Amino acid sequence: MTDVRIICTYDAAKLAETLTRLLEAEQHRVQLTIGRQTMGELEGARTSRDAVMLIWSPDARSQSYMIEWQHKIDPVRLVEIAVAPGAPRFARKANVIDFAHWRGERGGGAWHGLVDRLRAVENVLNPPKPPSKYAMFAMGMASAAAVTGAVVMRVNDTSLPIMPQDAADEQLVAEDPNTGLGGPLRAIEPASLDEDPLRIRRMPQLPQLRDTRRVALNDVPEVRYMALRDETLLERLNALNPLQGIEDFIDGDNEEEPT
Secondary structure: OOEEEEEEOHHHHHHHHHHHHHHHHOOOEEEEEEOHHHHHHHHHHHHOOOEEEEEEOOOHHHOHHHHHHHHHOOHHHEEEEEOOOOOOOOOOOOOOEEOOOOOOOOOHHHHHHHHHHHHHHHHHHOOOOOOOHHHHHHHHHHHHHHHHHHHHHHHHHHHOOOOOOOOOOEEEEOOOOOOOEEEEEOOOOOOOOOOOOOOOOOOOOOOOOOOOOOOOHHHOOOOOOOOOOOOOHHHHHHHOOHHHHHHHHHHHHHHHOOO
């Protein structure tokens, strides 16, 4: 990413620190210098290959060192932003970006304008390298080989003998002459069903099963019913009732009396 050098006055220090933090998050290497001490770095910055960002704040317009930076740095490397109207009017390669209403977040027109300007400076300082001569030569050889292969295949296709059409084949002509000709038509009659009768395999005669035993229905064992649930509390108390035994005894005597 592009190296960025931020130059500003003390009244824009907070904005410069915010920009430093956000640009470093974007993988930029940022160097921040505030105040008149920036004059000691001006001569070295003229030959360096980094983007120089000037912040035009209300105090910056009257500072001579800010004007010196604007005049002595190559205009293609300058990135100028303004936090107040009335930035100095100089000959510029790019317009001053308005940061007066910027809220310190990535996004919005001001931030996108800054990113686009940094990208333009990076393209000037680090232009994309042209393709290698060997790569261009290899691409040319590959293209020539592809064209040669296509020509050879085309020649081989035309040199193949044309098989004569069978005289027995007929051409199916459409009723509408504008439609064109159809493909060859050959009628094949299917074989008759009588020529190859169906072969059905007969099953052997199986003896009938006869059971001579007689089943006595009285011999069926007693069915035991399965208890699907446990006895309830009332059923258990009813079983413990002593009066229930007397009632069963009386019922048994009544059954023994002749009717």
